[in-house]
Amino acid sequence: MNERPKFRFVSADRRVREDRRFVAGMGKYVGDIAEAGMLHVAIVHAPYTAAKIVSFDASRALAMPGVVAVVEGEELSTNVEPLMNGLDTPKVQRYPLAVKHVRYNGEWVAAVVAQTRAQAEDAAECVDVEYEPLPFVIDAEEAYRPSSPPVHAAHGSNVLLDRTFNWGEIDEDFAASDHQLSLRVTWGRSSTVPLETFGVVAMWDPWAEVMDVRASIQMPKYADQIARAMRLPGNAVRVHYDIDVGGSYGVKRGIKHTVLACYLSMKLKQPVRLIEDRLENMSSGDAHGPDRIFDIDAAFNRDGIVRSMKMRALDNAGAYAGRAPFQLGKPIGAIVGPYKINSVRYHAVSVTSNKAVQEAVRGFGQSPTNYAIETMMDRVAEHLGMDRVEIRRRNFIRADEFPYLIPSGTRYDSGDYHTVVDKVMKHVDWPAFVAERDRLRANGAYAGIGIAACLEPSGGNSSFEPLLNPANTTTTWMESCRINVDALGNITATIHTTSSGQGHETLASTVIGEVLEFDPDSIRIVRTDSLTSLPGNSPVGSRMAVMLGGSCYLAANKLKKKLKAIAAHQFDCAPEDVDYVQGVLRAKDGRTLKWAEMVNIAHRNFHLLPEDCEPGLEVTNVYQVPTGTDLPTADGRVQMYPCHSFEFHCILVTIDPDTGKVDIPRYVIGHDCGTVINPHIVKGMTLGGIAHGLGAALMEEFVYDGEGQMMAQSFMDYLLPSSHEVPQVEIVHHCTPSPFTVMGQKGSGESGYLGAPAAISGAVNDAVRSLGIRFNRLPMRMTAISDAIAEAKSKQSN
Amino acid sequence: MKITLHVNAGERTVDVEPRTTLLDCLRDELRLTGAHSGCEHGVCGACTVLIDGEPARSCLMFAPQAEGYEITTVEAMSPAPGELGIIQDAFCAAHGMQCGYCTPGMILTAHALLKHNPSPTRAEIVEAISGNLCRCTGYGQIVEAIELAAQRLRGANTEAAR
Numbered sequence: 001m002n003e004r005p006k007f008r009f010v011s012a013d014r015r016v017r018e019d020r021r022f023v024a025g026m027g028k029y030v031g032d033i034a035e036a037g038m039l040h041v042a043i044v045h046a047p048y049t050a051a052k053i054v055s056f057d058a059s060r061a062l063a064m065p066g067v068v069a070v071v072e073g074e075e076l077s078t079n080v081e082p083l084m085n086g087l088d089t090p091k092v093q094r095y096p097l098a099v100k101h102v103r104y105n106g107e108w109v110a111a112v113v114a115q116t117r118a119q120a121e122d123a124a125e126c127v128d129v130e131y132e133p134l135p136f137v138i139d140a141e142e143a144y145r146p147s148s149p150p151v152h153a154a155h156g157s158n159v160l161l162d163r164t165f166n167w168g169e170i171d172e173d174f175a176a177s178d179h180q181l182s183l184r185v186t187w188g189r190s191s192t193v194p195l196e197t198f199g200v201v202a203m204w205d206p207w208a209e210v211m212d213v214r215a216s217i218q219m220p221k222y223a224d225q226i227a228r229a230m231r232l233p234g235n236a237v238r239v240h241y242d243i244d245v246g247g248s249y250g251v252k253r254g255i256k257h258t259v260l261a262c263y264l265s266m267k268l269k270q271p272v273r274l275i276e277d278r279l280e281n282m283s284s285g286d287a288h289g290p291d292r293i294f295d296i297d298a299a300f301n302r303d304g305i306v307r308s309m310k311m312r313a314l315d316n317a318g319a320y321a322g323r324a325p326f327q328l329g330k331p332i333g334a335i336v337g338p339y340k341i342n343s344v345r346y347h348a349v350s351v352t353s354n355k356a357v358q359e360a361v362r363g364f365g366q367s368p369t370n371y372a373i374e375t376m377m378d379r380v381a382e383h384l385g386m387d388r389v390e391i392r393r394r395n396f397i398r399a400d401e402f403p404y405l406i407p408s409g410t411r412y413d414s415g416d417y418h419t420v421v422d423k424v425m426k427h428v429d430w431p432a433f434v435a436e437r438d439r440l441r442a443n444g445a446y447a448g449i450g451i452a453a454c455l456e457p458s459g460g461n462s463s464f465e466p467l468l469n470p471a472n473t474t475t476t477w478m479e480s481c482r483i484n485v486d487a488l489g490n491i492t493a494t495i496h497t498t499s500s501g502q503g504h505e506t507l508a509s510t511v512i513g514e515v516l517e518f519d520p521d522s523i524r525i526v527r528t529d530s531l532t533s534l535p536g537n538s539p540v541g542s543r544m545a546v547m548l549g550g551s552c553y554l555a556a557n558k559l560k561k562k563l564k565a566i567a568a569h570q571f572d573c574a575p576e577d578v579d580y581v582q583g584v585l586r587a588k589d590g591r592t593l594k595w596a597e598m599v600n601i602a603h604r605n606f607h608l609l610p611e612d613c614e615p616g617l618e619v620t621n622v623y624q625v626p627t628g629t630d631l632p633t634a635d636g637r638v639q640m641y642p643c644h645s646f647e648f649h650c651i652l653v654t655i656d657p658d659t660g661k662v663d664i665p666r667y668v669i670g671h672d673c674g675t676v677i678n679p680h681i682v683k684g685m686t687l688g689g690i691a692h693g694l695g696a697a698l699m700e701e702f703v704y705d706g707e708g709q710m711m712a713q714s715f716m717d718y719l720l721p722s723s724h725e726v727p728q729v730e731i732v733h734h735c736t737p738s739p740f741t742v743m744g745q746k747g748s749g750e751s752g753y754l755g756a757p758a759a760i761s762g763a764v765n766d767a768v769r770s771l772g773i774r775f776n777r778l779p780m781r782m783t784a785i786s787d788a789i790a791e792a793k794s795k796q797s798n
Numbered sequence: 799m800k801i802t803l804h805v806n807a808g809e810r811t812v813d814v815e816p817r818t819t820l821l822d823c824l825r826d827e828l829r830l831t832g833a834h835s836g837c838e839h840g841v842c843g844a845c846t847v848l849i850d851g852e853p854a855r856s857c858l859m860f861a862p863q864a865e866g867y868e869i870t871t872v873e874a875m876s877p878a879p880g881e882l883g884i885i886q887d888a889f890c891a892a893h894g895m896q897c898g899y900c901t902p903g904m905i906l907t908a909h910a911l912l913k914h915n916p917s918p919t920r921a922e923i924v925e926a927i928s929g930n931l932c933r934c935t936g937y938g939q940i941v942e943a944i945e946l947a948a949q950r951l952r953g954a955n956t957e958a959a960r
């Protein structure tokens with residue numbers, strides 16, 4: 001099983017075909033679209049954290065040059081349906097614009113439409129809204145209390161989700177363990193903050209009765225959601241997938257922006273463009289990430305074996321529900337990480353508050369959960385005086401134990417964690433690595449080593465939907481591919497999604513080229529629109545290598561099968577007696593039919609086709625997620641994602657004692673995502689994920705003050721890692737193919753990000769341990785670190 | 799107001815409001831959409847163009863202020879439609895991007911760096927691109943791309959550091 005399969009194009013050092021247009025500035029982003037008569041939108045934002053809208057007067061704005069319309073929430077809400085909630089919380093209603101009440105600072109209150117964006121912005125400042133401030137709640141613990149002011153009075157409380165799962169004999173395992181410890185860690189609210197903000201151009205065609213939507217979108221069921229909200233038939237919404245998306249990493253799901261733009265376009269019968277400015281993106285683009293407090297009790301033996309874990313995760317979802325609470329559900333599929341923890345109690349709580357709304361962020365809750373689990377492992381090691389690598393080794397699932405069923409119902413596909421760790425230990429020369437930290441310490445530096453081992457569940461299905469919402473019976477999360485060979489014999493394949501840098505055209509052409517034994521560069525990849533597309537679920541959940549790759553593979557094999565059937569008919573033999581080699585069909589007796597001959601027969605010679613064979617050479621495949629077909633059991637167990645990539649981080653940090661600045665002189669990651677389809681893409685994902693994880697660990701946070709004002713609204717105060725902060729990363733590769741996928745591939749779209757925050761936290765804590773400091777909260781910003789060091793030193797000197 | 803800009807070795811006259819940024823003018827008036835809007839407050843570098851050969855934020859400059867300068871955008875980096883310059887090709891070889899949004903700014907910044915310094919150290923490359931944020935790559939493959947471009951340019955018998 002651990003033999004690396006031999007491929008011709010897959011895993012080869014091949015260029016990423018999308019790159020050519022990007023280096024020339026020829027990407028086609030939503031901001032590049034200029035339709036004739038296109039109108040522009042500016043937003044009026046709420047200046048209060050919670051308030052009643054007492055009066056609304058747009059007359060001054062409407063009198064300004066170029067202004068075409070001003071629309072507020074009451075009008076909008078009578079004409080569109082509420083946006084979709086993930087959980088069964090019908091009283092938590094969300095519209096693109098606030099209706100009667102505003103629930104967070106910056107919430108969209110009105111849309112001003114004008115001939116130019118500048119005119120719209122000018123006029124937005126002249127919309128007069130009178131508010132009556134209301135009580136609000138910012139803190140999650142406070143929001144959880146029944147006494148807190150409910151963000152949605154009709155819902156009755158702030159609790160969106162409050163569910164406890166018991167998987168295994170938790171109390172027995174706790175009673176039988178030698179030791180127990182408790183810890184609390186907090187994951188501060190950050191996000192992926194792509195360089196391109198969200199944008200959409202909506203264009204209602206009243207003659208064709210079709211809504212054309214072009215957007216910087218990365219979202220499952222986007223067209224369906226637009227149609228539902230707009231009360232249109234599904235076939236009256238056409239989302240164009242040939243738009244390049246300038247980064248997303250989960251969050252580009254601007255459904256409120258889209259429904260608003262669609263409504264305005266339908267009302268005004270003109271194309272409408274709505275593009276967030278950076279302030280909007282950060283304050284009210286509804287794209288913040290998890291904001292989570294973890295309380296953990298661990299039960300373990302003196303030999304370091306962790307037997308049981310109780311975890312409470314309390315997440316602050318913000319003012320509306322959306323899909324965000326599901327981010328407490330996905331980690332259930334890897335709730336024990338790479339470890340053999342025998343039983344788990346998981347208490348998942350999601351509350352509303354008067355903060356901005358969350359959206360899916362890279363890993364969908366897995367990175368915060370990994371940070372909590374890995375901090376627990378570090379604490380257990382510390383408690384027992386045991387080496388942090390050794391304790392992980394002792395708890396790892398062994399390579400010969402896969403497929404391995406974890407307590408919450410997921411069967412991990414494959415892995416060889418011990419070998420990856422051994423390879424990394426060898427790569428860094430572990431004794432020398434430790435000696436280097438100690439040398440730095442001896443020279444007076446605060447130096448620390450960080451270790452993190454974690455999984456990247458991939459091939460995303462959506463099993464957390466039925467798990468957390470019994471009204472939802474989703475058991476498929478399919479992806480599709482269509483291949484057509486034209487009458488000249490050239491191959492074109494379609495994919496049915498936008499991409500935001502993942503290289504799906506390269507992925508599809510590589511896999512199809514591999515199967516059909518054609519140079520992938522000769523295969524054209526076309527992006528359809530939602531009316532011409534096959535079923536799909538967009539590139540979320542680290543799923544496209546598994547799902548699009550799987551669909552392309554199966555479609556190409558279907559085409560091969562058809563070719564063999566046609567050839568067998570000519571050879572008068574059984575299809576299984578026909579060989580396919582680089583487009584040539586060969587009978588056992590040596591007769592051959594060349595590609596051009598096969599194409600000619602299929603396209604022009606119906607009389608030569610076998611019975612029931614359709615003319616032409618076109619195949620489609622709609623691929624079901626491998627493993628994910630069952631509804632959850634009554635005790636809350638379900639197979640979550642099919643594949644599990646592994647990463648092991650081993651890093652060295654130093655801290656400037658005066659400024660608190662963390663440097664990372666050495667960053668090594670062992671990475672195993674099974675069969676790699678394109679090594680450049682996987683490498684980029686991993687390096688980028690680490691950079692993003694570094695941001696979440698040390699720099700990035702949407703900070704709110706006690707009054708609910710968001711304090712980080714620009715890149716001057718929400719800091720993104722630059723080339724100075726991101727270390728040079730060494731990747732140690734390993735390949736354990738997945739037995740569940742067509743070529744052994746697993747996902748890598750979230751790699752690096754899933755373990756970097758845990759590793760950096762572990763390293764910083766190791767560096768300041770001698771001062772008696774413990775950081776239990778991310779991000780650990782420079783100011784927090786320098787303050788803690790100064791305080792500890794002053795205590796020591798007293 | 800009417801202004802005349804020297805863009806990519808050509809003269810273009812446009813009629814814009816005085817408050818129009820150079821970025822908006824390039825994108826909306828001249829349809830040179832390779833420069834991207836990222837933050838609109840001069841931090842991210844997605845809007846980078848060259849002003850008299852030096853990288854500058856086109857979001858922090860009004861279009862009328864750009865009169866009299868030589869403005870170079872990423873569109874000038876390709877020798878011909880469908881052809882890649884050496885730096886562009888190196889970015890493709892190293893996959894020094896993912897979504898492509900920061901890429902034009904990175905290419906222009908790399909162009910300016912390599913013009914001044916044909917043999918930059920890794921630290922010098924890191925310093926040069928530190929004003930251009932990339933959210934996808936973690937910068938590793940961008941640095942590799944610029945190292946590769948430098949190496950190839952040193953070996954090329956053309957002076958055009960394209």
